[in-house]
Amino acid sequence: MKKVLTIAGSDSCGGAGIQADLKTFSAHLVYGMSVVTSVTAQNTQGVFGALDMPRDFIELQIKVVFEDIKVDAVKIGMLSSSEIIKTVSQSLKKYGAINVVLDPVMISKSGFKLLKYEAIETLIQDLIPVCTIITPNIHEASLLADMEIKNINEMKEACQRIHKLGAKNVLVKGGHLDDDAIDVLFDGKEFYYFKGQRINTINTHGTGCTLSSAIASNLALGYPVPDAIKNSKEYIQRAIENSFSIGHGVGPVDHLYAFRGGKQNEK
Numbered sequence: 180m181k182k183v184l185t186i187a188g189s190d191s192c193g194g195a196g197i198q199a200d201l202k203t204f205s206a207h208l209v210y211g212m213s214v215v216t217s218v219t220a221q222n223t224q225g226v227f228g229a230l231d232m233p234r235d236f237i238e239l240q241i242k243v244v245f246e247d248i249k250v251d252a253v254k255i256g257m258l259s260s261s262e263i264i265k266t267v268s269q270s271l272k273k274y275g276a277i278n279v280v281l282d283p284v285m286i287s288k289s290g291f292k293l294l295k296y297e298a299i300e301t302l303i304q305d306l307i308p309v310c311t312i313i314t315p316n317i318h319e320a321s322l323l324a325d326m327e328i329k330n331i332n333e334m335k336e337a338c339q340r341i342h343k344l345g346a347k348n349v350l351v352k353g354g355h356l357d358d359d360a361i362d363v364l365f366d367g368k369e370f371y372y373f374k375g376q377r378i379n380t381i382n383t384h385g386t387g388c389t390l391s392s393a394i395a396s397n398l399a400l401g402y403p404v405p406d407a408i409k410n411s412k413e414y415i416q417r418a419i420e421n422s423f424s425i426g427h428g429v430g431p432v433d434h435l436y437a438f439r440g441g442k443q444n445e446k
């Protein structure tokens with residue numbers, strides 16, 4: 180069985196972060212492992228606090244996993260500070276991690292800062308070069324590329340700029356634009372377009388975490404980058420189609436029915 184590691188924050192309500200990642204791995208029939216970087220107190224209405232793990236303990240978690248187990252892919256999510264980013268990038272280099280998917284999580288849907296702004300430069304310098312693919316949303320891409328993004332042409336321009344920063348593959352996600360949910364991939368040579376059908380729901384908690392974990396799963400399973408994204412885009416589409424309400428705010432996407440294409444009967 181392929182083994183996939185997430186290095187990310189915990190979401191207490193289970194819709195995003197480590198919890199979404201592990202659910203996505205299971206749905207893809209790969210074995211999920213986790214290194215916790217931060218514990219958030221979070222529900223469908225927002226993020227109410229975050230407590231970072233000490234950096235030497237993050238380092239220890241990564242070390243014991245890599246020293247014992249062959250890791251087929253890594254998904255990186257919330258890393259809140261420059262120190263944590265450096266710890267993770269040094270460890271990934273040390274253990275020769277392959278198929279590394281970086282979701283450069285910066286702000287939660289509810290507006291809570293999950294990354295300190297001054298750490299963006301460290302993310303660019305230290306982490307981007309270690310990764311196979313980076314998957315920014317529109318807001319994250321505009322900070323990394325230092326430009327406004329309002330349409331597909333500007334998404335393409337941002338892909339090129341982020342590629343110049345040293346990212347091998349760049350997927351700018353269009354979930355936050357108004358029209359069809361199109362994501363654009365640039366691999367340094369060609370652009371690829373992944374079109375989704377926009378679903379009119381508020382229950383989109385964890386879409387970014389889910390997509391990046393699906394990409395990591397597909398890379399572990401041996402799919403080349405464009406195919407891994409195509410499969411993952413189909414997965415997130417079904418996961419949003421089957422998303423549901425669990426509390427008073429933004430509900431999670433579905434992982435139980437999405438992979439096999441079924442429908443959820445009881446919400």
Ligand SMILES: Nc1ncnc2c1ncn2[C@@H]1O[C@H](COP(=O)(O)OP(=O)(O)OP(=O)(O)O)[C@@H](O)[C@H]1O
Pocket residue numbers: 195284287288315316317352353354355360361362375376377378379380383384385386387388390412415416419
């Ligand atoms: N309403 C929607 N309908 C269909 N697809 C969507 C919708 N919202 C987002 N997506 C898709 O979900 C994936 C994740 O994109 P999104 O832009 O929401 O990520 P994100 O902002 O990083 O997520 P998060 O807020 O969880 O960090 C992309 O493939 C995007 O196109």
Ligand SMILES: Cc1ncc(CO)c(N)n1
Pocket residue numbers: 187188189190195196197219221256257284286287288293385387388
């Ligand atoms: C822990 C965590 N990681 C990522 C996200 C995505 O925004 C979130 N809400 N919480």
